[in-house]
Amino acid sequence: MTDFSDDLELALRLADAADAQSLPRFDAADLKISTKVDRTHVTDADLATERAIRALLADERPGDGIFGEEFGVEGSTHRQWIIDPIDGTANFMRGVPLWGTMIALAIDGVPQVGVVSMPALGRRWWAATGSGAWTTTDASPRRVTTSAVASLDEAAVSFQSITQWADAGHLPTLLRVADRVWRDRAYGDVYAYMLLAEGRLEMVAEFDVKEYDIAAAVPIVREAGGTFTSFDGADTISDRSSLATNGILHEAFLALAHPLTTN
Known part of the structure; x- marks a missing residue:
């Protein structure tokens, strides 16, 4: 390595x-x-x-x-x-x-x-x-890890902004996610990804993002134990979208976001 x-x-x-x-x-x-x-x-x-x-x-x-x-x-x-x-x-x-x-x-x-x-x-x-x-x-540096939450019913998510999801044509998806999880908030921007890496959230997703909007968050989330892909699940930072999770729930969030393609 x-x-x-x-x-x-x-x-x-x-x-x-x-x-x-x-x-x-x-x-x-x-x-x-x-x-x-x-x-x-x-x-x-x-x-x-x-x-x-x-x-x-x-x-x-x-x-x-x-x-x-x-x-x-x-x-x-x-x-x-x-x-x-x-x-x-x-x-x-x-x-x-x-x-x-x-x-x-x-x-x-x-x-x-x-x-x-x-x-x-x-x-x-x-x-x-x-x-x-x-x-x-x-204080001294401390290691951060994503959460061990394994149920959507117990998951907390950050959706960044309603307008962003609506402009991307995913407002119905956002409402479906919000209805399924325990808690939804719009913490916004890079801070949401850091909350995810610290185990305080289970999902962050956004749209219309450039590489510089997400690149630095990728190794932090992954090294904390999480998974970071595009919203469609592709391993790229160039797809103008992101889906970051605690890892455990990544497939569950993909299935929730794309029910017609994952069933």
Whole structure:
């Protein structure tokens, strides 16, 4: 098995550099906000954070490629760092602390290293293939694992947003899932995946996601014991959808979401 310890150490330092840019701008009175071509928002903090990550990568991994939300793709796609400088920009610009930087290293499209840093919460999660999933607050790092819940009746899920599911044509599916499980909430963005990795949820699913929206969460969820696929069950981060579960219930959620194709 490939040793990704050096890459993980770098990813954690990239997160430090990102936090140094993003956190001082959080809830700032002079935060600069503009609208991109796709009508989503971007702040000066998004741009500065991605620039800081790219600068460090240029110094330490000049042969690696980068795929970032704000400045696109450059270099190799064999070893590619996939970056979302601020996942949850809408929260960031409204002063809601549920946002974070997502940093992943993918080898031939498969995320092998992932770091999620949410400095407004004082939280960070990380994983590398074969090394487990970890988190820390002010104390020592502790390993995280997905839950042992084995029944849909006892499962808690995060659906991200009603509009997202409706736009994807899956609102009836969402209602079917909500009716079947114990509890449904829209925690939103990357935080929901981290709650899943910590065993506090059993399913997270969303649509219209790019690689940088989910890549860093993939190794964290998988190393915590969970399963991460597209909404249709494919092992890819390029399908514009996601289904992450505690692993035990993955097939049950797929069957619930796609009853006509799985029966």
